[in-house]
Amino acid sequence: MAVMEKVQTARQLRAEGKIKESFELLKSSQEKIHDSVLWQHQPLFWADLKAGNCLLTRRRGSDAAFISELWSDAEFVQRFHRMALRIPQQQSELARVLNSEYVSLISDLNSLHWMVKDKQGKAWGILSLTNISLSHKRAEVLLGVKADAPFGLATAAMLVLFRFYFEVLKFHKLYTLTFDDNAHPLRGVLHLGFKEEGRFREHFHDQSTGQFVDMVQAGLLAEEAFSAGNKRLMQRLLN
Numbered sequence: 001m002a003v004m005e006k007v008q009t010a011r012q013l014r015a016e017g018k019i020k021e022s023f024e025l026l027k028s029s030q031e032k033i034h035d036s037v038l039w040q041h042q043p044l045f046w047a048d049l050k051a052g053n054c055l056l057t058r059r060r061g062s063d064a065a066f067i068s069e070l071w072s073d074a075e076f077v078q079r080f081h082r083m084a085l086r087i088p089q090q091q092s093e094l095a096r097v098l099n100s101e102y103v104s105l106i107s108d109l110n111s112l113h114w115m116v117k118d119k120q121g122k123a124w125g126i127l128s129l130t131n132i133s134l135s136h137k138r139a140e141v142l143l144g145v146k147a148d149a150p151f152g153l154a155t156a157a158m159l160v161l162f163r164f165y166f167e168v169l170k171f172h173k174l175y176t177l178t179f180d181d182n183a184h185p186l187r188g189v190l191h192l193g194f195k196e197e198g199r200f201r202e203h204f205h206d207q208s209t210g211q212f213v214d215m216v217q218a219g220l221l222a223e224e225a226f227s228a229g230n231k232r233l234m235q236r237l238l239n
Helices: 003-015 021-025 035-042 061-071 074-081 091-103 153-168 183-191 228-237
Strands: 049-051 054-058 110-117 123-133 138-145 174-180 195-206 211-221
Touching: 003 021, 003 091, 003 123, 021 035, 021 091, 021 174, 054 153, 061 074, 061 091, 074 138, 110 153, 123 153, 153 174, 153 183, 153 228, 174 183, 183 195, 183 211
Parallel strands: 138 174
Antiparallel strands: 049 054, 054 110, 110 123, 123 138, 174 211, 195 211
């Protein structure tokens, strides 16, 4: 079986929930498979991330109803990502899109998406890595939870991500872009150690208001993610 055929077979195995088998098929291949491709097939990318009251699960077709609910909440979309693309209105089509996303590699979409859940498995929001650069080891993070989410769940989700992103994946930088007229998210990431790196003046045209809005970029380096303050938060929220 040629390499590309094996990659396609591995994708089908993931669609069937056979994550480990997908990886083992390529790992045992006699043909030369690029290290970066094999690395992206590791089961850890589809494993649940859990600590304390927070559970992160990879977004997939079974989450279609909840995603539709979130996208119908204009206030949530405004907080999470006001430039978010429209989603299919038919849940069957949305489920198909989400399942295709689920089985894809980082290099296919340059993104990873998780559902933010409490320890009972109830979904409250979304955590996404977008614009992932494997060569520069950086990505943009977006986090949005419902207004009535359990206290501390959003912070816990970010801290769980820090452990996975910086300690397991060994990435170097995480950054976020926030709107100047939405100060709460910026305060939240600065509290977690992000540093304000720059302001893009009147960078976004908000069609709902007709106004041009500044955007602020804040970044966090690997050596800054586990500060004394964040370690105290982890002790309180993740244990």
